[in-house]
Amino acid sequence: MSSKKVEIIYFYSDMHEDEDELSSVSRKLSQKRRDINIHLINIDDPRNEELTELYEVNIVPLLVFLTPRGEIAARLSVPLSAEDVVQEIADRINMGKLPNPAVEERRRKILENLKSINRRNDLTEVIIEQIETDLMEALTESEIAEMVNSHVSAVNHAISDLKEIKKVLKRYQKPRNDFVV
Structure with a gap:
């Protein structure tokens, strides 16, 4: 993970969202905001079980925002396509308002x-x-x-x-x- 960017971990399920569509949304957001990295995590993939447990994922979709220092700044159960929410939270993290x-x-x-x-x-x-x-x-x-x-x-x-x-x-x-x- 980059040390100068807000990291966004997006937990989703194959049952509810298409990975190709999510990749497209992720690319568009990353192009608009060079100060964020987005990681797509499919909870249905057994390889992601440890991450799912680490971040206590019990609902999808789930956005977990990490500060550049790796602290959890926010957790929201909204789709990645909620661009305005993603941008607002990233801005608040960059301004030092999150985590409080x-x-x-x-x-x-x-x-x-x-x-x-x-x-x-x-x-x-x-x-x-x-x-x-x-x-x-x-x-x-x-x-x-x-x-x-x-x-x-x-x-x-x-x-x-x-x-x-x-x-x-x-x-x-x-x-x-x-x-x-």
Whole structure:
């Protein structure tokens, strides 16, 4: 990887995108922006399994932006063809605005605290995975705050809905002596 360029790693799947089309988009972007290098990584290729794990790819498409020093500056689940987004993030990295240490610290703390939650059911797992994904894409403190507020609201609504479901089901529940709550 070049030491003076923003590195963009684009994770994709054969099932959703054509490699030839991606190569064309990549070439066009690289010609417009001499300060970036784009690497196309097909997650369906077993040779890329290690990279996929290293960058914790759990959704495609995924753009991972690295600073010239190799730090992860941004992760976004947008297609490579979203040229305006790619250019904006590259500009922010070149201006030294990404990565933001305060944002990285807040993200780290939230992710660490989420690890302590017991994931006893699929619903909890889905909610936490969505929070983690959204958190990884937040680039500013205000985006993190907005994401947190949105998920707190969604969890509150889910709790209310689950209480209603419980009431309905309790009416039809037969008592069981061997069932422990």
